[in-house]
Amino acid sequence: DIQMTQSPSSLSASVGDRVTITCQASQDIRNYLNWYQQKPGKAPKLLIYVASNLETGVPSRFSGSASGTDFTFTISSLQPEDIATYYCQQCNTLPLTFGGGTKVEIK
Amino acid sequence: QVQLQQSGPGLVKPSQTLSLTCAISGDSVSSNSAAWNWIRQAPSRGLEWLGRTYYRSKWYNDYALSVKSRISINPDTSKNQFSLQLNSVTPEDTAVYYCAREKTGDTRPLDYWGQGTLVTVSS
Numbered sequence: 001d002i003q004m005t006q007s008p009s010s011l012s013a014s015v016g017d018r019v020t021i022t023c024q025a026s027q028d029i030r031n032y033l034n035w036y037q038q039k040p041g042k043a044p045k046l047l048i049y050v051a052s053n054l055e056t057g058v059p060s061r062f063s064g065s066a067s068g069t070d071f072t073f074t075i076s077s078l079q080p081e082d083i084a085t086y087y088c089q090q091c092n093t094l095p096l097t098f099g100g101g102t103k104v105e106i107k
Numbered sequence: 108q109v110q111l112q113q114s115g116p117g118l119v120k121p122s123q124t125l126s127l128t129c130a131i132s133g134d135s136v137s138s139n140s141a142a143w144n145w146i147r148q149a150p151s152r153g154l155e156w157l158g159r160t161y162y163r164s165k166w167y168n169d170y171a172l173s174v175k176s177r178i179s180i181n182p183d184t185s186k187n188q189f190s191l192q193l194n195s196v197t198p199e200d201t202a203v204y205y206c207a208r209e210k211t212g213d214t215r216p217l218d219y220w221g222q223g224t225l226v227t228v229s230s
Contacts, residue, residue, distance in 0.1 A: 034216045043205055043220035044154070050214050087154060091215040095171045096144075098154040 002026050002090050006099030012107045019075040021102045023088035031066050032092035035073045038101075039084045047086075048073065080106060109133035111206050111221035119200075119228050125193040129206030129221050136182045136189055137162045142209040144217065145180060145191045149202035159209065160189055196228045 003026035013019050023033065031051040036044035046055045051066035061076045075082055083106055088099040115127035129143070136143060142161035148154050158170035160180045170178050179192045193200060206221040 043223050046216050046218050049216035096156040100153055
């Protein structure tokens with residue numbers, strides 16, 4: 001199975017801060033990497049697909065990038081409604097696998 | 108707009124079978140450009156993909172090795188839904204279970220999810 005190592009596991013930032021989350025794949029996944037946002041008691045919501053493509057309707061402050069097997073998710077200006085846990089997920093190879101999540105809180 | 112509506116019991120006894128259904132609106136379970144997945148989330152184990160079903164001239168299934176001997180995912184074309192059956196459950200199968208659409212092709216995201224069902228395995 002492809003392991004997805006996500007960091008940090010949690011972070012605290014102020015409103016307006018730039019927030020960065022990283023995800024490293026244990027092998028080449030050809031940029032088949034998605035990012036999801038999950039709020040308490042809700043299902044994950046797709047934000048970014050194929051590493052850097054913004055899902056329709058998702059605010060432009062969210063972005064993603066890739067460099068080999070390293071992937072970065074960025075919130076350019078943290079908003080109160082962005083408080084959630086974020087997950088990366090590879091869809092290159094079965095089984096589909098997820099990172100361990102990053103819980104984002106407001107400082 | 109695609110919507111996935113889950114149903115099924117929230118409490119299952121150990122050794123029995125967990126059964127959940129995911130009703131689809133806005134798409135077809137027989138779509139040639141989608142696959143229909145089950146994923147679970149337990150506090151100690153994060154998000155775990157369990158398996159999927161999809162139609163490409165015939166029906167296919169893929170299952171996670173961790174549950175392959177106990178799982179069955181089946182489409183129901185008459186009701187446009189798909190189901191999850193997990194046999195011989197133990198307390199380790201306690202989790203929130205989600206169904207999700209996988210948009211197949213060049214992008215492959217899990218773009219629509221059901222609301223989730225908390226299933227507790229307990230006597």
